[in-house]
Amino acid sequence: MMRQVLPLVVLLSVLFVALFSSTGSSEETDLPAKDKFHLFLLVGQSNMAGRGKVTPDDQVKNPRVLMLDQQGKWVPAVDPMHFDKPKMVGVGLGRTFGFEVADSSPDITIGLIPCAVGGSPIRSWEPGAWDAPTKSHPYDDAMKRAHKALQSGQLKGILWHQGESDSRPEQAEVYDQKLRDLIARFRKELNAEDVPFIIGQLGKFEDNPWNEAKTQVDRAHQNIAKTDDNVLFVPADGLTHKGDKVHFNAQSYREFGKRYAKAYLEFVEESNVE
Template sequence: MQRRVFLAGSASLALQAQTTNLKLFLLAGQSNMAGRGVVEAEDQVPVPGVLALSKEMEWKPAVDPIHYDKPIAAVGLGRSFARTLLNFGPQQRIGLVPAAMGGSSLDEWKPGGTLFTQAVRRAKAAAPAGVFCGILWHQGEADSSKEELARSYTARWVPMMNALRGELGAPELPVVVGQLGEFLRTTPDASPFSGLVNEQLAQLPLRARKVAFVSSAGLKDKGDSVHFNTPGLREFGRRYALAYLSLDATWG
């Protein structure tokens, strides 16, 4: 059952006026979707026309951190994704629905599991404010440690994503997936099969309809060889948006 999102605080009436006819996007995966980039002043400035669903199921201006999965949640790719889309459709209003969880494996996103169920719950809470236009997915670092997990990634991802689309009532909802950071190759002990996972991710558009793959070529880490840095995440969000536009000819 869908339930409406109630807004709290002195700005609730002003926000409520903006929370109709939103173009909604679910953000799912692990820490590089949640965002671990260092927050800078510009990341705290609201983007007109872009809202995010808070942990409390309230619509708020989309300022980083959008996610709340862990205390270290910081800059992600959501804001730059939304800002880029608005360049191609300035009259649109966008609602970001964060649901990523740092450190999570693909198996933890199985239908019926906690993360899958939580993502569906948040999506359905957001739904009265607009219509879902896409899912942004970035995950795979946690599946890069074992060859069997890496080789079976596509076989496990497709039914999971089909089930998630089904829960949202849109079997062909556009999905954008991102390549793992190239810098993972510098930590072979922790991520020996990251290259194999990336091969699987790149093949997803061939295995499922309405899926686009985004390259992370040239994007740098924040110094830990695991997480993209702030400039990299901003650029990644831009690339996600352009990939999304290749799937949705009606945007604008």
């Protein structure tokens, strides 16, 4: 009897994994006209990639919110979207951001380009830089994926959440200039001088007070947004972690995605008025 049951159990397990995986061989989705396909680059470290618990609702598909999967195909955006650390990745802020922006403009389709790398310090986001834990080149890989995506649509925003790995005295001291250099590099490489660069605040958790270095990184985030009209800062007040004092929980990621979207939509509205 066991010899007959085991193969069926194995088969069902394989099918479940294939259905759940976001990096599977999904068929590519038909795309809209290039000017109606609005693209957003998702970059940074683990709190951009997402580490929240995935539920069935997080895998509901919307034909107007797509993501560029690991194979470079445009498929419906479902969590987990990122693939930097497959055993850890989960719900992030990107999918909710995409849904909110899509809801605001029924004639466009949103294309999300997930490129975040968990644990990556800002020095990993330089040309040629190697991230040993994930065996990847964060900046170079992101640029390859972005250029591929730009064949199909128009870049409308760059979403950034990073800084935890640089919240150490020596790294924090040079963080402001490194982030300014990174923004300039993205803009030049992607011909995106007027595209908003949206920075999310590091987690502010009551049971894990900031040290001086993290305060310095936050100061850099806010100062850059104050001195560059195309840089937006999104606060993280009231958001909670999932129990590890580092990563937001799924509900907070969804709320954060709404805040990113609100900042972006207000920027677009103000730009149109001007």
